[in-house]
Amino acid sequence: MIRNVLGAVVALVGAAAAVQSPFRRWYDTRLGRDYRIQDLFDGITGVSSSVMASILLPFLFAALLTLVGVVLRSRTAVALAGLVALGFTVLWMVRLGQAESGLTLDGDGSGLGWGVAQALAGGVLILLGALLMSGRRRAARPGRNAPEPFPVPPDDRPDTWPPTQEPGPAAYTSQAPEPEADPYTGPDPYTGPGRHRATSGDEDTAEYPVQGEVPPGQGDDRYRPPHP
Template identity: 50%
Template structure:
C-alpha cells in the first residue's frame, strides 16, 4: 500500500513536469510548444516554422500524462511505465532531429542551445519510470481453495437408546447375515437359546 502511494506520487510529479515542459524554452529560447510534431517524422526535420499547441510536441506529452492518470487509478505499473517511455521517446527523438537540423547540440551559459524545457521533459520521463518501479501494482485476487465453501455431508447425531427405542444391532455385525440371526456369537447368546423350564414339553424330566 505504501509503495503504491509513493509510486503514484512520483508518477504524478513526473507527468506534471513532462506536460508543462513545452511551455518553457527548449533550444535557443524557442518554446517546446512551437515545434511541430510532424517535423519529427519528415525528411526535412525541424524547421523554423511555428506550430499550434495541439499540433506541437505538447500533444504526445499530454497523452502520456493522461496515461499516467489511468495507470495510477488502476495501480498498473506497466501503464505508468508506458507513459514514461512515451515521454522519453519523444524527447530523445526531438533531440536527434534538432541535432540534425543544427548540425550539433550545445548547451551555453548564456541560454543558447539546449534549455531547461528539455531537461524538465527528460527528467519527467525518468521520474515516471522510477514511479512505475516503485509501485507494487495490484495484488492478484485470492484464489479459493478447492475444498473451501463446499458443504460437507450431513452427519446425523448418534441415536441414544431408550426404553421405547432400544438400539438394534447392525445386521452386518458378526452373527447376522441379511438381517437374520444365524448363529450365536457369545456365551450369553448360547444361554439365551437354551429352553427355559416353563417352555419344556410336558413329560420331560428335569430339575
C-alpha cells in the same frame, strides 16, 4: 499500500513536469510548443505550430496514461507513460541535431534550454514511480495454492499423527490396575441348597433341613441313637 501511494505521487509529479516542459525554452529562444509534432518524423523546420499540434500532444498523452495507471494501480501503464515522455524527447533531440548539425549547451542561454531537461526529468520520474508501485495483487484461483482466508495458528504440541509404526496391543490397554482374582473359585459351601451363611458372631453352624428332606434320625435306622 504505502508503495502504491508513494509511487503514484512520484509518477504524477513527473507527468506534471513533462506537460509543463513545452512551455519553456527548448533551444535558443524557441519554446517547445513551437515545434510541430510532424517535425519529429519529417525533420525540424522553422515553421511555428499551434499548441495542440505541437510536441505538447505526446506529453499530454503520457500524463493521461500515467493518471490511468495510478487509478488502476497498473505499473505497466505508468512505465509506458514514462517511455513515451522520454522517447519523444530523445526523438526531438535527434531530429534537432540533424537539422543543426549537432547540439550545443552554452552558459549564455543559447543551445539546449531548461524545457528539455524538465521533459527528461519528468520521464525519469514517471519510470521511477512505476518502479516504486507494488501494483495490484492478483486473486488466487481456487485449487491453485489459494491461501486460507483465516490462517490456522500453529499447534504447540508435536505432530504425532499418523503414527510412524503400527501400535501394538499394549497401546490400547488400560493403565488402571487390574483387580486381584479370588483365590477360591469353587462353589460357596454356605450358599448351597439347604444351607445358609451364619451371621457374624453366630456360633451355631447346625444344618437346617430344606423342605422335602428328611431330618436326620427320622425314618432311617442309621440315624437312630444306640439303645441304652
